[in-house]
Amino acid sequence: MIRGWHTQLAQIVLVLLLAPLLSGVTRKIKSRLLRRRGTSVFQPYRDLLKLIRKEAVVAENSSWLFRTAPYIVFATTWLAAALVPTFATGLTFSAAADVIVIVALLGTARFFLALAGLDVGTSFGGIGSSREMMFASLAEPAMLLVVFTVALFAGSTQLSSISAHMTGPGVGLNISLALALIALIIVSIAENARVPVDNPATHLELTMVHEAMILEYSGRHLAVIEAAASMKLLLYVSLIACIFTPWGTTVAGSGAVAYAIGLGSYLLKLAAFGFMLVVFETAIAKMRVFRVPEFLSVALMLGLLGVILLFISRVPQ
Amino acid sequence: MTPFLLNQLAACGIGLLLLLAALGVPVSRLSSGSRLIYGSCALVCSGLAAVALYALLVPGSGTAAVELPIGLPLGRTLLALDPLSAAFAIIVNLATAIVSIFAIGYGRHAAEPQRVVPFYPAFVGAMNIVLLAQDAFSFLAGWEFMSLASWALVVSEDRSAGNLKAGLVYLIMATGGAMTLLLAFGILAGPEGAYSFDTMRQTAAAGPAAIVLALALIGAGSKAGLVPLHAWLPLAHPAAPSHASALMSGVMTKVAVYGFIRIVFDLAGPPSWWWSIPVLIVAGITALLGVLHALMEHDLKRLLAYHTVENIGIIFIGLGLALAFEAGGLPVAAALALIAAIFHVFNHSLFKSLLFLGAGAVLNATGERDMERLGGLIHRMPVTAFAFLVGCIAISALPPFNGFVSEWLTFQAILLSPQLPQWIPRLLVPAIGATLACSAALAAACFVKAFGSTFLGRARAAAANTAVETDRWSLGAMLLLAALCLGAGILPGFAIDSLAGVSESLVGAQLAAQSSQPWLRIAPIDPVRSAYNGMLVFAMIVAAAVLTAIVVRRFASHGLRRSPAWDCGFPEASPVAQYSSSSFAQPIRRVFGSVVFRAREHVTMPKPGDTGLARLQLELHDIAWDALYDPVIRFVNVAADRLNAFQFLTIRKYLMLVFAALVLLLVIIGAWR
Known part of the structure; x- marks a missing residue:
């Protein structure tokens, strides 16, 4: 039990510390692919430290919601990220929140961010919130269908149990899982505001979605929101790694060597998925806002197809 | 306390409510008369809720019904709190008690209290009669009384033509619904006319049970707001004064759900496997269309009324799943789905009442229901805004509030459905699951829009700029409901455990006791399979947020400067040019x-x-109006025009008609023989 708590605590700290590094690494690789030298992989840490020390400038008619929303967004995203097994399964909190809760916690974060976008009453915030909620209205059901597929496959909605089931015998290539993986990747791209859905680097008004929502934020508020955004990216990458490539992950309570292997393999998986994400991003152009629903509908349909195939193939005993 | 004493107490409570209704006629003209009536309503309803809670938790209730010597010549009125009645009586009376507290403050602003005050206790009493009735006659009498009393509340503000039209549409729908329920009970009662529920359970129905299902779905569904019978809800619910709207949308629709459960799960006998199919299809369409309609709406109260349609869809999805599982021989899964549905009924009664009360407070302070003319109220009405925000989070099914728990339970029930033996429900359920997920995500968008355009941004009209916070009674009621939303979200195990008796009596199984789970978590089937701990999630979110805020402000920076918003060099001339509710919904539209x-x-x-x-x-x-109502209205108009000629005949012609009708009837009877 002690080990379970330790692992959980380590995980909570790890996601917080590692998230900016993942953003830094993806930015670095992206720069290299674009034949630029790029900033150091540690630049996001420096940005966060710089922002967090600056005074916050808020708009004149902003309310208390505007000032509390960053912390709520940060807390819910942090909690969700801490619930996804990274290097070890069997976390203490696994029994408290399953993967449906993780999806819903991200929903809470988005809800508050969208409200914060509307708080000042400028057009940028409004356009960002409105588009973000439109994307979410397709991305969230797609995500839940992916969850259904995986949960039906593993007979559980808890990530620790799912991960253990996936490493176990009798799991081979499965068409439903493949469909779920594609859907999950599409959802991850949309939820993390990556190209082709949104561009994290843009500051051109008409193309912003996520950036438009947080346009009024500055100083420590902005730092907290940026930290939450990088944790969300880490969460999705960890989720894909935990469900679809659970190899090497240790179980809480095993020996130090197993922990080292677990941590090493997790870092490797992060690097590999980060690299693939950037290659995909560099190879594709951003799409128009109203093409995004079609893109997300693909994920929704793939998820539905995956679930229906499972429902058909599982003949009850 | 013996069950009989409990039933007597409950009957006395109803009697008191009816007495209050009568008393309301003279008293409402007094200056503090409405406060007296609403305050008494709050007390009586809390008492009724306590009695019902006791009856639900103590086994053996529901026996020894109270017999009243009124009713049909052949029968008598039977009132009792069996587990199902008790569960719904708690839901109805708890919400009503808090709404009545709101009304103590809100009712003072009524222009003509005598048009509202007497009908309010009558409405509440009628809902209780429906819940406690153990025979078809008193059920239907209570049902009709409930419809009429609420109709009086809908048309209480008859200055606007829209309200009168809403009242007319409501009256027609209510009459039709009661008619179908009457037929359903007629079939269930059999040729002997055994109208008590006990004998209905024992005797086989006179007609095919399919007809009973269809009639119950139409009759209860029209009251609850199933698509396409939802058309009256968005007209009638907003037309009533806001506390009555809260009762109609948050509470009366639950009485309709009770009627459906009572007839289909309790009285109609064991379900066939295909019963779940129409229920699930209608429920899925209802959930999706309800939330989409709500998103298109910019009248705050109409938005809330349309959103009730969505939640009714979610509840009926749970009920449809329970039917499928029960027929498929999976009683534990059926218990899970049924408890998910009833828990959502409870949750919806809390947050929908809260939101309607919030809308009422806004309407009172600004005189506006149109969100295109509101905005920035979080500055003028901070407490109302806070309570409304809690309601918005809860209804959007976001953790750690209560709406999430019931949707989570429904999802868990959906994940059990591959075990269903029949193919068609098994193929249907994933699609229903996708619909449910879609409507949950759209609900979040809908309430970002509702809260954002009402309370955030800048005031779009002068009324919103001069609003003042509402009175203390109203604020207390809203904060109480908000606290209950949180409480039910972080301690759902108690609610699930107390519904064990309901699922035992209806589907013959109950879930494992949640109180034995460690750390207040809930695990409906098996902790390895799925578990949720709302308390821990809430504590972690609060701890993480507070810790982060303290660390950041203590060690990094705490300076705050206010400056004009970033406007790209184009100062926005008018607050009207802000993002409005329609522009927010434009991408989804x-x-x-x-x-x-x-x-x-x-x-x-x-x-x-x-x-x-x-x-x-x-x-x-609106598809329902285009495809269903408009053709019917056109047909009725054409038919009325044609039949108009019969009003102006001479007496000889009338006699001829009577004679012809007599001959025709005799010929038919002769042929029948």
Whole structure:
């Protein structure tokens, strides 16, 4: 039990510390692919430290919601990220929140961010919130269908149990899982505001979605929101790694060597998925806002197809 | 306390409510008369809720019904709190008690209290009669009484033609619904006319049970707001004064759900496997169409009424799943789905009442229901805004509030459905799951829009700029409901455990006791399979947020400066140019609306050089009106025109008609023999 708590605590700290590094690494690789030298992989840490020390400038008619929303967004995203097994399964909190809760916690974060976008009453915030909620209205059901597929496959909605089931015998290539993986990747791209859905680097008004929502934020508020955004990216990458490539992950309570292997393999998986994400991003152009629903509908349909195939193939005993 | 004493107490409570209704007629003209009536309502309803809670938790209730010597010549009125009645009596009376507290403050602003005050206790009493009735006659009598009392509340503000039309539509729908329920009970009662529920359970129905299912779905569904019978809800619910709207939307729809459960799960006997199919299809369509309609709406109260339609869909999804599982021989799964549905009924009664009360407070302070003319109220009405925000989070099914728990339970029930033996429900359930997920995500968008355009941003009209916070009674009621939303979200195990008796009596199984789970978590089937700990999630969110805020402000920076918003160099001239509720919904309207509502935008641009106004006209169609109601209305009008001629005949012609009708009837009887 002690080990379970330790692992959980380590995980909570790890996601917080590692998230900016993942953003830094993806930015670095992206720069290299674009034949630029790029900033150091540690630049996001420096940005966060710089922002967090600056005074916050808020708009004149902003309310208390505007000032509390960053912390709520940060807390819910942090909690969700801490619930996804990274290097070890069997976390203490696994029994408290399953993967449906993780999806819903991200929903809470988005809800508050969208409200914060509307708080000042400028057009940028409004356009960002409105588009973000439109994307979410397709991305969230797609995500839940992916969850259904995986949960039906593993007979559980808890990530620790799912991960253990996936490493176990009798799991081979499965068409439903493949469909779920594609859907999950599409959802991850949309939820993390990556190209082709949104561009994290843009500051051109008409193309912003996520950036438009947080346009009024500055100083420590902005730092907290940026930290939450990088944790969300880490969460999705960890989720894909935990469900679809659970190899090497240790179980809480095993020996130090197993922990080292677990941590090493997790870092490797992060690097590999980060690299693939950037290659995909560099190879594709951003799409128009109203093409995004079609893109997300693909994920929704793939998820539905995956679930229906499972429902058909599982003949009850 | 013996069950009989409990039933007597409950009957006395109903009697008191009816007495209050009678008392309301003279008293409401007094200056503090409405406070007296509403305060007494709050007390009586809390008492009724306590009695019902006791009856639910103590086994053996529901026996020894109270017999009243009134009713049909052949029968008598039976009132009892069996587990199902008790569960719904708690839901109805708890919400009503808090709404009555709100009304103590809110009712003072009524222009003509005598048009509202007497009908309010009558309405509440009638809902209780429906819940406690153990025979078809008193059930239907209570049902009709409930419809009439609420109709009086709908038309209490008859200055606007819209309210009168709403009342007419409501009356027609209510009459039709009661008619179908009457027929359903007629079939269940059999040729002997055994109208008590006990004998109905024992004797086989006189007709095929399929007809009973269809009639219950139409009768209870029209009251609850199942698509396409939902048309009256968005007209009638907003027309009533806000506390009555809260009762109609948050509570009366639950009485309809009770009617459906009572007839289909309890009285109609064991379900066939295909019963779940129409229920699930209708429920899925209801959930999706309800939330899409709500998204298109910019009248705050109509938005809430449409959103009730969505939640009724979610509840009926749970009920449909329970039917499928029960027929498929999976009683534990059926218990899970049924408890998910009833828990959602409870949750919805809390947050929908809360939101309607919040809308009432806004309406009272600004005189506006149109969100295009509100905005920025979080500054003027901070406590109302806070309570409304809690309601918005809860209804959007976001953790750690209560709406999430019941949706989580429904999802867990959906994940058990591959075990169903029949193919068609097994193929249908994933699609229903996708619909449920979609409507949950759209609900979040809908309430970002509702809260954002009402309370955030800048005031769009002068009324919103001069609003003042509402009175203390109203605030207390709203904060109480908000606290209950949180409480039910972080301690759901108690609610699930107390519904064990209901699922035992209806589907013959109950879930494992949640109170034995460690750390207040809930694990409906098996902790390895799925578990949720709302308390821990809530504690972690609060701890993480507070810790982060303290660390950041203590060690990094705490300076705060206010400056004008970033405007790209184009100062926005008018607050009207802000993002409005329609502009917020525009992307979703474009994605979903062009198919579902045949939404069309007509843009009229003046020629270059012309300084005339540009216009954007939006055209939306309600499928239910286009496909169902308008043809019926046209048919009735045409038929009435044709039959009009019969009003102006001479007496000889009338006699001839009577004679012809007599001959025709005799011929038919002769042929029958």
